[in-house]
Amino acid sequence: MGNKRSELKKIIMDTKTLPTLPGVVNKLNSLTENDKASVQEMARIVSSDQVLSARILRLANSPSYGFYRVSTISNAMILLGVNVVKSLALSSSIFEIMEKNSLGLWEHSLGVGVAANLIARKLNLPECEEISTAALLHDIGKVIISLKCSEAEQLIRAAIHDHGMYMRDAEREIIDTDHAEVGGWLSKSWFLPDKLSEPITFHHDVAQSGNHRMKTAVVHIADVLVKASGFGDSGDCYVPQIQQVAWDVLKFNEQLMAEIIDELEDKLVEVKNFSLELQGSNGSAD
Amino acid sequence: MAQPTRISCLSSDAQLALHLQLRLQSKGFQVTTISSIEGVLGAFYSDPPDLLIVDLHSDRDACASIIITLRNDSFFSAIPIIGLIVQTECDTVEWEHCPLDDFIHLPLRFDELFSRISLALSRIKRIFDNNPLSRLPGNTSIQKAIEEAMATDVTVCYVDIDNFKPYNDVYGFSHGDEVIRMLSRIIFNAVRDSGGGFCGHIGGDDFVFILPSERAEAVCQTIIDFFDRIVLDMFDEDTKTRGYYTGTNRKGEQERIPLLSLSIAVVPMRSSKIRHSAKVAEMAAELKKLAKESVGSCYVTDHRKA
Numbered sequence: 001m002g003n004k005r006s007e008l009k010k011i012i013m014d015t016k017t018l019p020t021l022p023g024v025v026n027k028l029n030s031l032t033e034n035d036k037a038s039v040q041e042m043a044r045i046v047s048s049d050q051v052l053s054a055r056i057l058r059l060a061n062s063p064s065y066g067f068y069r070v071s072t073i074s075n076a077m078i079l080l081g082v083n084v085v086k087s088l089a090l091s092s093s094i095f096e097i098m099e100k101n102s103l104g105l106w107e108h109s110l111g112v113g114v115a116a117n118l119i120a121r122k123l124n125l126p127e128c129e130e131i132s133t134a135a136l137l138h139d140i141g142k143v144i145i146s147l148k149c150s151e152a153e154q155l156i157r158a159a160i161h162d163h164g165m166y167m168r169d170a171e172r173e174i175i176d177t178d179h180a181e182v183g184g185w186l187s188k189s190w191f192l193p194d195k196l197s198e199p200i201t202f203h204h205d206v207a208q209s210g211n212h213r214m215k216t217a218v219v220h221i222a223d224v225l226v227k228a229s230g231f232g233d234s235g236d237c238y239v240p241q242i243q244q245v246a247w248d249v250l251k252f253n254e255q256l257m258a259e260i261i262d263e264l265e266d267k268l269v270e271v272k273n274f275s276l277e278l279q280g281s282n283g284s285a286d
Numbered sequence: 287m288a289q290p291t292r293i294s295c296l297s298s299d300a301q302l303a304l305h306l307q308l309r310l311q312s313k314g315f316q317v318t319t320i321s322s323i324e325g326v327l328g329a330f331y332s333d334p335p336d337l338l339i340v341d342l343h344s345d346r347d348a349c350a351s352i353i354i355t356l357r358n359d360s361f362f363s364a365i366p367i368i369g370l371i372v373q374t375e376c377d378t379v380e381w382e383h384c385p386l387d388d389f390i391h392l393p394l395r396f397d398e399l400f401s402r403i404s405l406a407l408s409r410i411k412r413i414f415d416n417n418p419l420s421r422l423p424g425n426t427s428i429q430k431a432i433e434e435a436m437a438t439d440v441t442v443c444y445v446d447i448d449n450f451k452p453y454n455d456v457y458g459f460s461h462g463d464e465v466i467r468m469l470s471r472i473i474f475n476a477v478r479d480s481g482g483g484f485c486g487h488i489g490g491d492d493f494v495f496i497l498p499s500e501r502a503e504a505v506c507q508t509i510i511d512f513f514d515r516i517v518l519d520m521f522d523e524d525t526k527t528r529g530y531y532t533g534t535n536r537k538g539e540q541e542r543i544p545l546l547s548l549s550i551a552v553v554p555m556r557s558s559k560i561r562h563s564a565k566v567a568e569m570a571a572e573l574k575k576l577a578k579e580s581v582g583s584c585y586v587t588d589h590r591k592a
Binding site for chain 2: 016017055058059062064065066067068069070071074075078079080081082083084087088089090091092126127
């Protein structure tokens, strides 16, 4: 069984880019002016898309630049420059077959990014932007699995459907690893700093997280909350329990949770509108 | 084992590209081929090669604009570019607008191509005297740029980092180098995004940039804002909250050292009575003293009238 794992790991180590949604790329293409407003809009779009964000952070942290700890899109843009980010974003490939799943996952990822930001701010945690970036990227492993193992992905989806399993358990059964581990491999081979790779790797197992346990805990809770709200589509529709260790490390309480859930609802409506706006630019490329 | 030299080949001629790839790979180069003009900058930025070969014959205008774009970013301008061109086209190329390092005729003679590649790679090691850390132009170019700026309506700005020495002592040179690389990128991007200008690296933590006077103060402020934000990534949570770390000062005493910040001396060339380029640095040194007196990052402008 170890074979499949190492095969997949090798594939990931060789992965240098990933496709994103056509709507995202079309929207970027429509921003031709180099004025302040369009630079801001570009930053907004880039930091709403897990694949684009990951690619830009990969570049910023790559040995050719010699920075080793760039973990937010705004810092990456300062260091790389607007032109470089723009060229990189515009050279994105797109998913050729646009599936319902990819849009669902896109919405889920953005939703968790927004939720994590909300939680981090509520708790007055340092490095809120880093936490939202980690949250945006937490399911990047799912993008790779669906792209590089599309046959296995069919089986995973069937297993979820037929046996009512969590996606992660189905992945373990069929490809002998899961999207969190796969995302961790990618973030290592893409030079992402620990404050991002740790929450990605351990968002289903907060206790395993070491130096960045608080960040991991926020991402974990944000993931659960967004699943519970029914927003987006993370692959299965089952809501896991919030892990006790996450609750403890953040010193959460129920009143705080109630406030967050309340505010999150409004935020998710905004996210939905943004998503619809991007989908609206799906066909307008010509 | 040493990393293999990486070469990118840009050509819309699939057969030529394949041929190139096979022959170069047989020589031990790591080769990527790029067939579409649209993808080339992104591919280039995301994985910069050591040398680029462009097929000017298949799409000259698009190739020329890509070459110019790459040359305009100091970070990439040093990468050698070799053009492929049919002999009869040679005198129709305006080399000014197509700044290659070298060209070679189609149909290709591969032994010649290999020689030109080796030459291009060794030349870059020999003559490339830009600062190796920041890849910005060094003192010869700076001197020239300042002389050209004399008595025109531009402003020369001198940047350095406050408390950089104790930072290096406490955190080590590799962290210090990273700060230098960050600052060089921040300056370069801020100047370029404002509409362009000159950026140079004097050495150590000293930088110069020159740009039209009406943009100078806004760019100083942008550089300061960006630096103050980015530099936080170089410290751990506790140090950030505390706002200082403990180090040894010049007298060998333990001291509280504040987080890194910038001082910028701003010297407008038109308004000041500068007759000689050496005078610019002298004035900058005076202004820097003033800038260092304040806590945190700041810029100080010379307001003396000519």
